[in-house]
Amino acid sequence: MTIWALVWKSLRQHALSTCVTALCVSLAAGLLMSVWCIDAQSQAAFTGINAGFEAVLGARGSKLQLVLNAIFHLESSPGNLAWSDYVEIQKNPNVALAVPLAVGDNYRGYRLVGTTPEFFDKSQYAAGKRFKVAPGGRFFDPTLREAVVGNFVARRLGLKPGDTFHPYHGLVFDEKNQHSETYLVVGVLDPSNTPADRVIWIPLEGVQKMTGHDPKAAEDISAVLVKLKGGSALAGFQMDTMYNRQGNRLTFAWPIGQVIAGLFDKLGWFDRVLTLVCYLVAVVAAGSILAAIYNSINERRREIAILRALGARRATVFAAILLEAAAISALGACVGFAIYGFIMMTASELIRVQTGVVLEIFKFDSVLLWAPGLLIALGALAGAVPACRAYRIEVAENLAPIS
Amino acid sequence: MPLLEISQLKKSFTGPDGAEHQIIDVKYFTLASKAQTALQGESGSGKTTFLHLIAGILRPDSGNVLIAGEEMSALKEARRDRLRASTIGYIFQNFNLLQGYTCLENLLLAMSFGRGVNRGFAEALLKRVGMAERLHHYPRQLSTGQQQRVAVARALANRPKLVLADEPTGNLDHRNGRAALALIRQTCHENNAALLIVSHDPEALSQFEHVQQFTQINQTFPKEVAA
DSSP: OOHHHHHHHHHHHTHHHHHHHHHHHHHHHHHHHHHHHHHHHHHHHHHHOOTTOSEEEEESSOHHHHHHHHTSOOSOOSOOBOHHHHHHHHHOTTEEEEEEEEEEEEETTEEEEEEOTHHHHSOOSBTTBOOOBOTTOOOOOTTSSEEEEOHHHHHHHTOOTTOEEOOEESSSOOGGGBOSOOEEEEEEBOOOSSGGGGOEEEEHHHHHTOTTSOGGGTTOBSEEEEEEGGGOHHHHHHHHIIIIIIOSSEEEEOSHHHHHHHHHHHTHHHHHHHHHHHHHHHHHHHHHHHHHHHHHHHHTHHHHHHHHHTTOOHHHHHHHHHHHHHHHHHHHHHHHHHHHHHHHHHHHHHHHHHHSOOOOTTOOOTHHHHHHHHHHHHHHHHHHHHHHHHHTOOHHHHSOOOO | OOSEEEEEEEEEEEOTTSOEEEEEEEEEEEEOTTOEEEEEOOTTSSHHHHHHHHHTSSOOSEEEEEETTEEGGGSOHHHHHHHHHHHEEEEOTTOOOOTTSOHHHHHHHHHHHTTOOOHHHHHHHHHHTTOGGGTTOOGGGSOHHHHHHHHHHHHTTTOOSEEEEESTTTTSOHHHHHHHHHHHHHHHHHTTOEEEEEESOTTGGGGOSOEEEHHHHBTTTTTSOOO
């Protein structure tokens, strides 16, 4: 019934300002934790996604565009490469597996990617994980007009085995550009939480020989996914030199994770700005605690004088005000976890919809400890100013009236 | 040895004009253990300042305040606070109850600064002053007389050796004032506490055997007027 009681009573007596200031702190906590976690988790998720391959071979152009197109199924293809290029890299002694991809069509905005069955059979999209088709389905027959639908697309469009659809030309959905071919859905992929979930997979020849496509490019492909023997760094280096430095017709994007990491490096300033904004919000929140308690000290002068007259020491009053500020921060930090959860769920869903990549929103990160700790310490520090004011209150002057 | 012994006690304040105004100049004053004494004085005569000096709320410019063998005026502030909490009960003119705390909590909080929380004793005290049905009421929910009773109970919460009462009937009508004084005297007597009461009201103090004029012990009055 001493300091904690004083703190609790004061918080209750000033419930409105307590709630408002705690809300400021919670926003700061929620923003700081979520910005930090989204940055860390998206970097980890995006740099870790490679569909089980180490490199991508494509037309001369940006490595990033090549990776985004072939691995993340974003962006347009930088251009086509000839079938012979695929055959050549397939024969390279450093290459364990080469899988061709062809893009250029969509179904209701979701892109169709042509590939060979090896993409599903011989590759693991993550350690120990292979693409699987949900019960009741199967992978497509490369000689038929069959499709395997990514899990996200299947849920969004309601596609299931036995359904048929007409592809549309281009990567952007336009009803006028419908192809005449009809494809039969033969399977739906189990969720992989990778960009493969956002794609409709069809045989390579399906894209190459779709009606309306340039017959001269019927043998062309968009990219080749490359798995090196033993993941050899030396092999990657040799091929990087061969295609990117000695050659001038093709681009060899290797290693995939590093290409994506380069993107995050380029966007690093944006992260830093966001983090800075979060810190500023935290400082503003601490300022609001300072202002709220400091202003309340005026109306609490008599109460503090009474406490002192009853025997409370100056140090007790100082500690009570300091704890009150820390308690408001702690309350805000707790609510901040709810805001963090909300932001993470929203951001995670947006990222999943846009890229197919799923963030682990409940994965532990040290920011979940230090950010609330930092805010509580900042709040307590802000409380030191009004605490000093309370400390200096003279009892006799504030115990009116005097007879 | 008296419970309270005051000698050569002086206190001045700086007025708005920058001049020093001496408010208290008490050569000698004593109060025996368990004794009950009333001081009568005009408003502004320095009675509250005198009680504040005894309670250690104010530091004298010079002189001594000896309470239960401890020299209050020589102690550091934190020690004075502790001595006040454990040895002195103070009934303020306007009660000074903490508005955000219930009757019981007002007592428990006072106890926490003194000899430690004793919920049973706090409840017993409130029952003794007729507030058994109002333990969990807030001061704003009480009449003036009821607030006075809670203030009396709070003053006794730490089993003090000395109770100081500053104009305890100032906010009460005549009948309630007499009843309040009687209650203060009785409860102090029951708890073996000495009582020093200051008031301007001769009618209220008529029930005391020992009533002293404050001007007789405070040499400054009426030369200076309290701030």
